[in-house]
Structures are given as structure tokens and as C-alpha cells.
Amino acid sequence: MTPRDALPSLGDGHPVVAIDVGGTTMKVTSVSADGTMSPPRRVPSPPPGPGSADEVVRIATALVHEEAERLGAPPAALGIALPGVVVEDQALGVYSENLEWRDVDFRAAFARTLDLPIAVAHDVRAAGAAETRLGAARGASTALVLAIGTGIATSVQVDGRLHVGRGYAGEIGHAVVVPGGEPCVCGNRGCLEATASAEAIRRRYERDTGTEVSGSKEVFARAAAGDPVAVAVRDSAFDALALGLSHAITLIVPDVVVLAGGLSEAGDALVVPLAQRLESLVRYGPVPRLVRATLGEDAGLVGAALAARDALAAQDDPQPSR
Numbered sequence: 001m002t003p004r005d006a007l008p009s010l011g012d013g014h015p016v017v018a019i020d021v022g023g024t025t026m027k028v029t030s031v032s033a034d035g036t037m038s039p040p041r042r043v044p045s046p047p048p049g050p051g052s053a054d055e056v057v058r059i060a061t062a063l064v065h066e067e068a069e070r071l072g073a074p075p076a077a078l079g080i081a082l083p084g085v086v087v088e089d090q091a092l093g094v095y096s097e098n099l100e101w102r103d104v105d106f107r108a109a110f111a112r113t114l115d116l117p118i119a120v121a122h123d124v125r126a127a128g129a130a131e132t133r134l135g136a137a138r139g140a141s142t143a144l145v146l147a148i149g150t151g152i153a154t155s156v157q158v159d160g161r162l163h164v165g166r167g168y169a170g171e172i173g174h175a176v177v178v179p180g181g182e183p184c185v186c187g188n189r190g191c192l193e194a195t196a197s198a199e200a201i202r203r204r205y206e207r208d209t210g211t212e213v214s215g216s217k218e219v220f221a222r223a224a225a226g227d228p229v230a231v232a233v234r235d236s237a238f239d240a241l242a243l244g245l246s247h248a249i250t251l252i253v254p255d256v257v258v259l260a261g262g263l264s265e266a267g268d269a270l271v272v273p274l275a276q277r278l279e280s281l282v283r284y285g286p287v288p289r290l291v292r293a294t295l296g297e298d299a300g301l302v303g304a305a306l307a308a309r310d311a312l313a314a315q316d317d318p319q320p321s322r
């Protein structure tokens, strides 16, 4: 991991606790009244299965109590970012493939364990909100924050508003970019994620060469050294990313596209060839700036904290002017 600066300040407001629930790890931070975020702590996520949502609520509740001691004051809200399909305003976890829950009402679940307002966020949209308000896309009103890791998904912000699409907005990883191509976990073939995720790049290289590699980073290094199979896998991934992005760009005309997730650590080795492909694919409208995320793997956690602060601000001022 690239070393990163401390988490950004959220400014003055209520003290809150923020949690980001991942497939394997739950991260927690607390935000003091002056907006300082404490260094994140990590605990293991519960195993997948029918009890996983209750376990997440139990672990999160214990974390909130621990963070309250750290804060030295009771937090005014909990912001929690969840994976999978999430409808934020109903606090609904519709579906998580990693943790195997379906239709969980997290507000009702937390009401049984915690006497605190809850703001539910979606991990990718939370990261998108964090990057557009405090990170690489700061100030942009229309933006995509594309996370390329094990899977691929994007936040879709249009004219200052995050689009939710009943929980399914931004699942560009399952848009077909190579008809009849690589099989995908969703059952389709040729999905962007099956072609160009960090995991797909590793898997495709190993299949085509019979050689085990540590990950997409090693495939990029082999491509840079002239390995023709690595070059072919890498370039076809870039082609697929550019094609998928070009459609999203044509549709919403973002000011900026932020590249996040594990693959974005490749830096210019990803940004430059992708920008070149977009220049040649997007001829009719403006080509957005392409930049790397700045909040890194903590963007979802920062977004969860923003969601908690936003929920409290809406309570304080039910008709905000912004």
C-alpha cells in the first residue's frame, strides 16, 4: 500500500462514529466535534451466512461503545457503509454476495442494540461522496469514482446528487464489454469485471501462461518488461475499461473520472493509456479529466462519516439550503 496522509478533517459538527463493512474486514473511526478522524481500527467481518447481518450489528454496536470511550463523549450518530446492493434512505441491505444477506432492515436491527441515529451508506457511493467532497474530485458536480479491485463498480454523481437507482446504480462491472467473452460471477459472459478487474487480470494471465503470479501488479510489471502475454492481457483490460467508461461518459458527461481501488495503485501506468483510449473513443462530447483517488482504501469510511454528519445536519435543519 502506498503511504497516505492522515484522514481529512470533516470540519466542526457533531461527534460521530463511522464503520465500513467489507467482505473480510470491518473498519471503524470516530470523528470528534472539531472534525478530526481517529486512525482507523480493523476487526474481522463475520463469516458469510444467514446470521451475518445480526453479527455485523453486534460487532458494530461493541465498536460504537469502544469509540465513545475514545471520544470521551457520546457520539451523536453512527454512519455505516455496507457492501452489495443498498438503499440508503430505507437503511436497507438488499443483497450482499460476500456476506450472504438479503433484505435486512438495518435501522430496525440497530434499534434493538443502540440508542443512536443510524445513517446507512453504500460502500462505493460512500467512497464516491468522499472523493467528490474531500478528495480527488473535490468541487466536481458530475463525477464517476470507479473502484477497480476484486470487482468493478462506480459511484454516479450527477449535478451534485448521488444516483442510487434502487440500489443498483453504478454496477458497471456487469456491463458487457466483450460479447461472448470471459465468464462472470453474475452468470453472464464478457462483463467488464470479468475482463478488467485486478482479479480478472491475474486470473487471465495465469490461465494463458500456466504461471502463478501474486496479482495484477505483477502482470503489469511483466508487461512493462516485454512479456507478450502480460501485454495482451493488460491491453485488453485497458480496452475494456475504456469502452465501458466511454458509454458512461457519453451518458452523464462527468467533469472528472476518479480511478480508485487496488488497480489504481498502478498510477500513470493505468491513467495514461486509459486517457489515450478515451481520447480516441469519445469524439462527440468533452473528455473528462482522469485522476487517481486520493483517499485510498479509507474513502468508504470517510463517506460513512459524512453520511452520519449529513443525517444530523438534516435533523438540525430539515430544509437545508445547499
Ligand SMILES: [Zn+2]
Pocket: 173, 174, 175, 184, 185, 186, 187, 188, 191, 193, 194
Ligand atoms: Zn457480470
